[in-house]
Amino acid sequence: MSLPTLNDGYAYAERIGPRGAGLSVLAYLAGRYEHSTQQEWQERLARGEVVLDGVTAQGSEILRTGQRLIWHRPPWPEDAVPLHFEVLYEDTELLAVCKPSGLPTIPAGGFLKHTLLTLVRERWPEASPLHRLGRGTSGLVLFSRTAQAGAALSRDWREGRVQKTYRALGQGVAAQDEYEITTPIGPVPHPQLGDVYAASPNGKPSHSTARVLERRSDCTLFDVDIHTGRPHQIRIHLASIGQPLVGDPLYGAGGLPLPHLPGLPGDGGYMLHAHRLGFVHPLSGQQMAVEAEPPGELNIG
Incomplete structure (x- = not known):
């Protein structure tokens, strides 16, 4: 495990599109990047971190389509x-x-x-x-x-044409040996997060096949093939059949986000491992299968 370290900072650069034309630099930044308040953007502008077409921006400049806007984010400490x-x-x-x-x-x-x-x-x-x-x-x-x-x-x-198999540990003891899961996945509102991907009748078609490998006293070990690639698909799909991943801080039974989160959505702790990929080698045409050994909790026996 690394220690928290200071990185070198980063320049976030973009071209202004039609939706930004006519807005002030400050209004554009505060509206587009809602992770920061207008006051925080004003402070960054005052420190000279924002550049418009090569000139340090003050915030009051009115944007035109095609202009180049850069935020020079200073170095920040990254978590271990x-x-x-x-x-x-x-x-x-x-x-x-x-x-x-x-x-x-x-x-x-x-x-x-x-x-x-x-x-x-x-x-x-x-x-x-x-x-x-x-x-x-x-x-x-x-x-x-x-x-x-x-x-x-x-x-x-x-x-x-790429076969993807994951190893997952779900809460509860599975009643079936295999599940074909087709719960649609799309954005749903959440009181803390705004919108988050979850089970939704208005979502996009999604398909996973979950096969039981081992039943334990209070959980079930699965191999899961995903036939579509929706965000958080396995976490949502196993939760939708009543077996959310052990340790999942975001999804509960039914495939919906928990109303009161025990942590942040990006927190780890859930039991999910990308186990196998099957694909055709792009140069030789050979059928390939590559596997990654699961960690201890996700091994059979």
């Missing part, structure tokens, strides 16, 4: 996370690694350097992740090392 991974497969086109629970896949949510992507690119600067895992999910992440491999596998991913 596990800073290691295991190489599962490597060739000239692909790289497969096993990520520990707690390590973000890509920069987001206050993490910039403490990510799997940063660690991988220290050894393979050309690597690009083909998918991502939630911070609390452990297991297999596949990277492309060439543009050709990335394009081919991204197409296969979109068209459902």
